[in-house]
Amino acid sequence: MNKRFFLGVAISLVFYGVIQALITGEVLNDSYVDTLVIMGVNIILAVSLNLINGFTGQFSIGHAGFMSIGAYVSAILTTNEGYSFPLALLCGCLAAAVAGLIIGLPTLRLKGDYLAIATLGFGEIIRIVWLNNDYVGGASGLNGIERVTDWTWTFFLVLITVVVIQNIVKSSHGRALIAIRENEIAAESMGVNVTRYKVIAFVVGAFFAGMAGAISAHYFYGIAPNSFNFMKSFEILVFVVLGGLGSTTGVIVGTILLTLLFTYLQDFPEVRMIIYSLILILTMIFRPKGLLGSVDVSKFFTKKGGASKDGGTTTTP
Amino acid sequence: MLAVKDINVFYGAIHALKGVSLDVKEGEIVTMIGANGAGKSTILKTLSGLLKPQSGSIEFLDKPIHGKVAQDIVKRGLVHCPEGRRVFANMSVEENLELGAFLRKDKKGIADDMASVYKRFPRMLERSKQLAGTLSGGEQQMLAMGRALMARPKLLLLDEPSMGLAPLLVREIFNIIQEINQTGTTVLLVEQNANMALSIAHRAYVIETGKIVLTGAAEELASSEEIKKAYLGG
Numbered sequence: 171m172n173k174r175f176f177l178g179v180a181i182s183l184v185f186y187g188v189i190q191a192l193i194t195g196e197v198l199n200d201s202y203v204d205t206l207v208i209m210g211v212n213i214i215l216a217v218s219l220n221l222i223n224g225f226t227g228q229f230s231i232g233h234a235g236f237m238s239i240g241a242y243v244s245a246i247l248t249t250n251e252g253y254s255f256p257l258a259l260l261c262g263c264l265a266a267a268v269a270g271l272i273i274g275l276p277t278l279r280l281k282g283d284y285l286a287i288a289t290l291g292f293g294e295i296i297r298i299v300w301l302n303n304d305y306v307g308g309a310s311g312l313n314g315i316e317r318v319t320d321w322t323w324t325f326f327l328v329l330i331t332v333v334v335i336q337n338i339v340k341s342s343h344g345r346a347l348i349a350i351r352e353n354e355i356a357a358e359s360m361g362v363n364v365t366r367y368k369v370i371a372f373v374v375g376a377f378f379a380g381m382a383g384a385i386s387a388h389y390f391y392g393i394a395p396n397s398f399n400f401m402k403s404f405e406i407l408v409f410v411v412l413g414g415l416g417s418t419t420g421v422i423v424g425t426i427l428l429t430l431l432f433t434y435l436q437d438f439p440e441v442r443m444i445i446y447s448l449i450l451i452l453t454m455i456f457r458p459k460g461l462l463g464s465v466d467v468s469k470f471f472t473k474k475g476g477a478s479k480d481g482g483t484t485t486t487p
Numbered sequence: 488m489l490a491v492k493d494i495n496v497f498y499g500a501i502h503a504l505k506g507v508s509l510d511v512k513e514g515e516i517v518t519m520i521g522a523n524g525a526g527k528s529t530i531l532k533t534l535s536g537l538l539k540p541q542s543g544s545i546e547f548l549d550k551p552i553h554g555k556v557a558q559d560i561v562k563r564g565l566v567h568c569p570e571g572r573r574v575f576a577n578m579s580v581e582e583n584l585e586l587g588a589f590l591r592k593d594k595k596g597i598a599d600d601m602a603s604v605y606k607r608f609p610r611m612l613e614r615s616k617q618l619a620g621t622l623s624g625g626e627q628q629m630l631a632m633g634r635a636l637m638a639r640p641k642l643l644l645l646d647e648p649s650m651g652l653a654p655l656l657v658r659e660i661f662n663i664i665q666e667i668n669q670t671g672t673t674v675l676l677v678e679q680n681a682n683m684a685l686s687i688a689h690r691a692y693v694i695e696t697g698k699i700v701l702t703g704a705a706e707e708l709a710s711s712e713e714i715k716k717a718y719l720g721g
Contacts, residue, residue, distance in 0.1 A: 352575035361561035
């Protein structure tokens with residue numbers, strides 16, 4: 171526990187208080203709150219995917235699948251089984267984590283493109299399971315989910331996600347993850363249990379993706395399989411790549427900017443995909459290390475001192 | 488210290504090691520020489536647990552280690568410094584060294600070893616905050632060796648430390664290997680540069696297509712006509 175950690179949390183709480191006051195004072199109307207919640211959900215998704223793709227270097231593009239597990243499991247538990255939301259949320263996260271474990275164990279032997287294809291396939295399989303299951307409403311999905319989450323829930327769950335993931339990344343376990351990204355064989359010969367760490371990253375990432383799904387299901391009254399398709403996974407990937415693989419701060423900033431942009435582009439869904447692609451191409455050409463490059467203020471959210479650097483985000487001196 | 492008996496290793500259908508047996512005694516420098524693709528690196532990878540032998544046994548400090556995962560083997564003091572340096576390019580020199588001690592918990596010992604690595608490789612101290620990817624080839628090789636030393640090896644496996652280095656640097660690297668050996672670390676060295684390897688080793692094995700074809704004292708092998716013809720260029 172050091173001063174910086176508390177300072178970071180304090181600044182976040184002030185930010186929360188200001189927004190909450192603006193909402194209570196009706197300066198920010200419902201549509202702004204919608205955007206804030208979407209933003210929070212996206213940040214959770216992007217920061218958790220960044221643990222897998224950015225820090226551990228395992229190219230996964232099935233994140234929407236894990237999100238859907240959290241959404242469906244929590245929604246079924248609150249709507250059909252009468253669970254309280256916090257308990258349903260936890261179950262949703264755990265279910266997604268278990269799915270991460272089941273999928274991670276066999277697929278994480280694969281590398282690069284092969285892993286990407288396998289995770290993509292698994293994401294789609296999960297979606298198709300929902301699509302063909304009448305208990306969860308088939309193609310039309312689950313409706314009539316009670317709205318439980320709001321700005322407050324979203325904010326604090328985002329805060330928990332960032333704190334947990336940053337502390338993993340800055341710990342010696344985080345070092346092991348980055349070492350795997352940098353060079354798997356060297357990491358293994360230094361005694362890093364490569365398979366175990368990859369699976370841990372995958373499971374933690376899936377856990378938080380499930381959390382994002384549960385928040386979003388309990389905010390928007392309903393969920394449908396198609397909102398968790400490949401495009402959703404791809405969108406999360408764009409947040410991460412724009413922000414900078416392996417930079418939590420960058421990913422948060424990138425996600426906020428893109429969420430705002432897409433909110434304004436909502437009425438032109440066809441343009442959206444063109445913009446995604448353009449952003450990816452331009453990022454790769456002009457900012458291959460992401461929006462913020464070497465800037466990293468996320469150290470404010472870690473308990474440990476900032477002795478270690480934020481992995482691949484540092485630019486060459 | 489290390490006793491390998493009749494190991495067979497396959498890459499899919501390819502029979503890469505055909506009944507290799509060798510041993511290393513405490514305090515020695517033992518070198519394995521042979522052409523490209525003979526199986527030298529495969530032997531090291533099998534010893535350090537990166538590959539699993541199909542049959543045969545490997546004993547290290549009188550305990551079997553074949554079939555164990557790499558981390559258990561590193562914990563016992565058998566540390567592999569893999570071919571091609573493989574430094575963690577986006578981490579600083581210091582962080583690379585810290586990762587070498589990944590499995591160790593003794594903070595004091597780690598700090599001592601860090602100091603002695605810096606003493607052995609003063610260049611690493613100068614560049615301790617620099618990213619490993621920005622070092623020159625020779626410096627990266629020193630870092631890779633320093634990183635392996637941070638695991639406090641009893642037996643150090645070195646895979647082609649001279650690869651791609653200028654002759655002057657090769658000489659320096661080999662001097663360092665000798666120093667490391669003199670301070671109590673046993674070394675098993677794989678080399679293409681047979682001349683240099685034989686000049687610092689106590690004993691040597693010659694590997695050809697997955698088999699050991701010759702073994703003996705390094706000096707004897709260095710003067711043998713057969714070896715001279717095949718590996719020493721004359």
